[in-house]
Amino acid sequence: MHRLTEQEVPNDGLSSISPAVLLRRVEELRVEATQKLDPSRRVELGQFLTPAPIAKFMASMCEARRASVRLLDAGAGVGSLTAAVVAEICTRDHHPIEISACAYELDSVLAGYLRQTMNLCQQLCAQVGIRFDSEINPVDFIQSAVSTLRAPLFEEAGQFDLAILNPPYRKINSGSDIREVLRSAGIETSNLYIGFVSLVARMLAAGGELVAITPRSFCNGPYFRGFREDFLSRMAFRRLHVFESRNTVFLDDNVLQENIIFRAVRGTEPTKTVALSMSLGPIEESPTVRHVKPEELVHPGDPELFIHIVPDEANQQVAERMAALSSTLSDLGLSVSTGRVVDFRARRFLRSYPQRDCAPLVHPCHFKDGFIAWPKLNGKKPNAIAISPETLDALVPNGVYVLTRRFTAKEEPRRVVAALYDPTLLSEPLVGFENHLNYYHRDGNGLPMDLARGLVAYLNSTFVDAYFRQFNGHTQVNATDLRNLKYPTKAQLEAFGSRIRYGFPQQAELDESVERDLIGKPTDGSSYSTSGLGEIETPPRKPLP
Numbered sequence: 001m002h003r004l005t006e007q008e009v010p011n012d013g014l015s016s017i018s019p020a021v022l023l024r025r026v027e028e029l030r031v032e033a034t035q036k037l038d039p040s041r042r043v044e045l046g047q048f049l050t051p052a053p054i055a056k057f058m059a060s061m062c063e064a065r066r067a068s069v070r071l072l073d074a075g076a077g078v079g080s081l082t083a084a085v086v087a088e089i090c091t092r093d094h095h096p097i098e099i100s101a102c103a104y105e106l107d108s109v110l111a112g113y114l115r116q117t118m119n120l121c122q123q124l125c126a127q128v129g130i131r132f133d134s135e136i137n138p139v140d141f142i143q144s145a146v147s148t149l150r151a152p153l154f155e156e157a158g159q160f161d162l163a164i165l166n167p168p169y170r171k172i173n174s175g176s177d178i179r180e181v182l183r184s185a186g187i188e189t190s191n192l193y194i195g196f197v198s199l200v201a202r203m204l205a206a207g208g209e210l211v212a213i214t215p216r217s218f219c220n221g222p223y224f225r226g227f228r229e230d231f232l233s234r235m236a237f238r239r240l241h242v243f244e245s246r247n248t249v250f251l252d253d254n255v256l257q258e259n260i261i262f263r264a265v266r267g268t269e270p271t272k273t274v275a276l277s278m279s280l281g282p283i284e285e286s287p288t289v290r291h292v293k294p295e296e297l298v299h300p301g302d303p304e305l306f307i308h309i310v311p312d313e314a315n316q317q318v319a320e321r322m323a324a325l326s327s328t329l330s331d332l333g334l335s336v337s338t339g340r341v342v343d344f345r346a347r348r349f350l351r352s353y354p355q356r357d358c359a360p361l362v363h364p365c366h367f368k369d370g371f372i373a374w375p376k377l378n379g380k381k382p383n384a385i386a387i388s389p390e391t392l393d394a395l396v397p398n399g400v401y402v403l404t405r406r407f408t409a410k411e412e413p414r415r416v417v418a419a420l421y422d423p424t425l426l427s428e429p430l431v432g433f434e435n436h437l438n439y440y441h442r443d444g445n446g447l448p449m450d451l452a453r454g455l456v457a458y459l460n461s462t463f464v465d466a467y468f469r470q471f472n473g474h475t476q477v478n479a480t481d482l483r484n485l486k487y488p489t490k491a492q493l494e495a496f497g498s499r500i501r502y503g504f505p506q507q508a509e510l511d512e513s514v515e516r517d518l519i520g521k522p523t524d525g526s527s528y529s530t531s532g533l534g535e536i537e538t539p540p541r542k543p544l545p
Contacts, residue, residue: 017124019087025120026083027052029113033078036109047107049077050166052084054213054261059084061211061239061263064162069096072163072203074141074196076103077110079117081164082134086121090128098131102160104141111138142178142192145199146185159205165212167196187230194218194227201234204266210235216242216260216473219307222480228305231264237297239263239275241287242309258473260309270294278311288312306471306484315470321519322467325486332490334447336440336479338406339433340394341385349391350382358384359395359430364405364437367419370456370504372403374426385432395430396439398423399446402455404438404482408475415468416477418459420452438479451490453497454518457504458488461514488518 073082105111118134125132187198218224241261273291363381375383401421
């Protein structure tokens, strides 16, 4: 641990320093440090240092209204976030009497730059009459934080008023030491950033605030449900900011991760509204802010605690129209499950080409224009799986199924991609769906054809995709996410599907039909009608082999 005292603070060759100079100088340190870091080591530690515009924007969210501010910067890097907070506070008419900054940085190269940043922060604070002291801990934050939380006197000491955080982002194995340490603190997660956020939330004093930039993936999905439950029991969101483009935040690191910046306060005291904003490109100085009720963010009664981020009026209209739909998946008498065939576990039963005593095996590569084009010969994926006692549990009865991809490319136009599996082109009694697919079924069996066609059209609409993106912050589409959707009625979907011949219409025509016939509300208050769709007769498809 290194604690900076006033006697240790060099002048850095400057007779005076302004907030702008502080931020510029620390940004220079960040760029210089990044060039020195070992790329493989950066991947190992999940290091993505915060650019100055992002740090400045995050600091602007901090209130820091107390006379004495105890600041935590876990995984500090060169100290960009601490510097941004200090610069922000020093520009205000009313500022605290003192700032005590506690930073954690395990990398020795970055820790050297971090000390320079703390020197500059001390210098600026002295000029405006703020006492500043800092503590640099060159240790693993998670190990240290868990030890602190276990200390008998933790409730009386060691808490923070403000935390600003850009946690490392990487997977952690189930049997790793760090996973066990987190588990000992009651934190179960497969990603390091969740461990950081969970621990920081525990280390805040009552009313303490956390401003963090993280992947948006925690907003939905079964893997993060435990985190959402734990976090929402301790913290209350006050502000969320999303980025429409995936490559905006860490552009110089070539990171295609969908990020979110949020401010949350320790305690569950009710708030009237939560502020939402969005950047279309690089961070804007004053993005448009929209205020929503907390129950619009996390819907009451939702067992999954999905976090819905609706940053503008257009998305709000989508949310309202989705809420107005009358059916859940159970109302339709349907279920959705994840494909049962896991390639690496069933390797000895997989076949590249269809053979006797084999079932078709459907992969995402078989999706084509809303249908399953099987087999795909000369491809990389096996097209069949041997039928045997060992594989029977992984297969389902042949029938009509609606399939969706569980993963999509990062910049693919639609997050939800659905296709119809038509068994009339095949004679096998069983079929296998690979684990990278979800499949809709009725009590484990297939669906009526018209219902399936209508469901594929609905799922492939821009409307569903727009709603899905309000709570889904990554490229994975889980069965749980699909259960969370609302649907048109069974009668509507069947009537819609009955008018689809041979193939699905192009996206614009499909969207227009879905908007008009499945989710639109007639002005006379009558029931929904599918009369506007007519009979879509695209050119006949060639029979699939």
